[in-house]
Amino acid sequence: MEILHIENLSFRYPKCESYAVKDINLNICAGEFVVLCGQSGCGKTTLLKLIKRELAPVGEKSGEIKYNGTDIKELYDRASASEIGYVMQNPDSQTVTDKVWHELAFGLENLGLPQEAIRRRVGETASWFGIQGWFRKDTDKLSGGQKQILNLASVVAMEPQLLILDEPTGQLDPIAAADFISTLLRLNRELGITVILAEHRLEEVFPVADRVLVMDGGKIILNGRPENIERGLLSLNENHPMLSGMPGAVRIYNMLQRRLPDIFNPSELKPRGECLLTVRQGRDFLEEHFKGEGQGDVKPERQEEPYAIEMKNVWFRYERDLPDILTGMELRISRGELFFLLGGNGSGKTTVLNVISGLNKPYRGRILIDGKSIKDYRGNALYRRKLAYLPQNPQTVFLKDSVRADFVELFKALEISRADYEPKIEKISEKLGIEGLLDRHPYDLSGGEQQKCALAKILLTEPEILLLDEPTKGMDAHSKLALKAVLKELKTEKMTVAVVSHDVEFAAENADRCALFFDGSVISSDVPEIFFAENSFYTTAANRMARRLWKNAVTCEQVVEKCIEEAGKRRKTVGEDGNKTCEKI
Amino acid sequence: MKAFSGYHPLTLLIYFLSVLMTAMFLWNPVIQLEALLGAGLFAAMLQNGKETAGDILFYIPLFIMAALANPLFSHNGVTILFFMNGNPVTAEAFIYGIALAVTLIAVLLWCKCYSIIMSSDKFIYLFGRAIPKLSLVLSMALRFVPLFKRRFHKVRKAQRAMGMYSSKSYTDRLKGTLLTFSAVTSWSLENAMETSASMKARGYGLAGRSNFSIFRFAPHDFLLLAFNVLLMLGTLMGAAFGELEFYYYPQISGSSLSVPGLLAYVCFGVLTLLPFIIELKEKILWKYFISKI
Incomplete structure (x- = not known):
């Protein structure tokens, strides 16, 4: 049965030339799990908000949206509020009240349910979501993941038929995100709630989706089963930007198909002609077709350079009665190195950066920045052309009404005259591609744009050492590629960069060296090819697929390189054996 | 307990x-x-x-x-x-x-x-009985204050790590505090838009709102x-x-x-x-x- 029917929907914001969404035709059946993907700014949010009447933006709209056969404009207020649920990205700003139980009851109060009915529904919901343990807590005391589960639960308490989620895991770490997605999947599978989910992080949701929609420029360009999306993208454009955002298995399949076309006949592959989606499928496929020789290439160790950052037996805790966060931490980062510190949520990775940047003082141990003890940097000396720190939320970097005003404020503090700073602003804007954003209000920018502008501001202090906290949080694949390019350029400038991150895929692609932080200290550290090969759980999707063939292949590109190498060798031996036709690899 | x-x-x-x-x-x-x-x-x-x-x-x-x-x-x-x-x-x-x-x-x-x-x-429960709107406002305010504080500290820290507004000069610090305060205020207002969207999406403003509490008058x-x-x-x-x-x-x-x-x-x-x-x-x-x- 059709639950949502959209016909010829177009919409544009007031005073806008172009349409935010255009000619959307879409049918969604009851009980479907639909994933909506596309680059930031492609119109996903606008489309989702148009479906939820209460949130529909103001502007010029044509076409119709029907929910269960009724135009959403004609739905009863109560039905519209309760039957179509909407969850947004930011866990903090969606929470209305101060107590968990009150938050759960909020929607039901609005519907005017009697006390006993609310008590029952709230209790039921809390039990189903497993939140009875923090039922009486303050909402402010919850972790980001818990907050987002609460936001979901308080919407589900109203018994929606259709659940719309706009990048709900954008602000969560991978573990919390996977938790959230599995809860969502349970809602869909066990309660039959129809789900429309907009997401950037596709690794988990892509294989379980019933249908995937790809949006670009306000239009739905693809609409089909996840297995067919890769083929669809390929037929639209060989190098479609969305391809880089696909799960590892899809990317490997895609690259193999493009780069080994002469010996790669999709019709002979298993599963027949269908794209690989999960790590298991990818692994089976690779092991069936390749033998795997050698371990894969390992980046040579960097030459010994003097240390830019050195931590010697550092101990830290926030308060006297609280447990230690850093327990005898030892860390050495050489000059010019791009270093990634990985680790679980709440393990204290951010604290490491706070301590290195002098914002928190350890109670024991020494920290040397460029060979000089951090205590010997008087006043602001450390933050002047030496070290810069970009916090997790780039918004915290801005205080003024425009990005440019913020830059100017910084130069005033650095005592640089106007004639000197104008070219600097120009140069950095060009480098990061933010020329068009300089006169915008920092809060009006999208997450990725904010990140770039914040990075620009930090770089204007001309640091030698750059600290980044979770720079890829909430970013789409395209922005990640842009960040990758920036990091590469910084590396050619010999800047030392220390990144704290959850994002193993991003670390594998970019790091000179990775380290795992656990229980207050670094427990392993190596070049990514060895680091991930030695890990069994904490590793990339590509490595999980290929680790039995080529242990040290950790990125999709490396796996594909190895496949091509092996195919090439085989072709050579086949050629020597006589002109047999190409054997199936 | x-x-x-x-x-x-x-x-x-x-x-x-x-x-x-x-x-x-x-x-x-x-x-x-x-x-x-x-x-x-x-x-x-x-x-x-x-x-x-x-x-x-x-x-x-x-x-x-x-x-x-x-x-x-x-x-x-x-x-x-x-x-x-x-x-x-x-x-x-x-x-x-x-x-x-x-x-x-x-x-x-x-x-x-x-x-x-x-x-x-x-x-809130006690005063909410008399004035239901007030109880919601109070509850929202109690939610807002710690959030504001947390954001204030975050911004302060980020600015300090850039070496801004942390010199010895008293006026410089005061200026930093004021700027941070105004920035966090507009951040919160920005967020309030989203909060109100979330409230609307959950049917706030429908007629006949009821008031739930977890307290029960027991024997x-x-x-x-x-x-x-x-x-x-x-x-x-x-x-x-x-x-x-x-x-x-x-x-x-x-x-x-x-x-x-x-x-x-x-x-x-x-x-x-x-x-x-x-x-x-x-x-x-x-x-x-x-x-x-």
């Missing part, structure tokens, strides 16, 4: 009001001492040993100061003890000072217990309330008969002990000790259950 806080907010409010009003308006030394004793025992039950010790260290000097202040400034009374700077210091003023200090500390301690027991959600609430009313009646009866009247000036004099007076003292004594008894009973029961396992 705290047995007394498990009662219904309304029961608790009535209890605290009864005790506080009586202690403040019935100027009788026995009543005041009973109020102090009850509050002290209750506070000791609610806190751990370290906090209680800290309290004692805080209240004893306060007690002495309050008690000594009165005879220094008030020279009423007939029993002159000695002269200071040509002014008489009287025994009545001295005793009145002690009574004043007892009342002051009893009221302070009761207020302290009140703030421990009556958490924000109970408060033990009724029992406590009934006790409370009875004991208050006993106390007020004593006051109504004029048996609780007590004068410090010009000479210490009170009504002689009578049946209604005695009844009032007993009633109020029991009333002030109720929370302590409830907590103690709970603790003993708990121990008993554990020992059985």
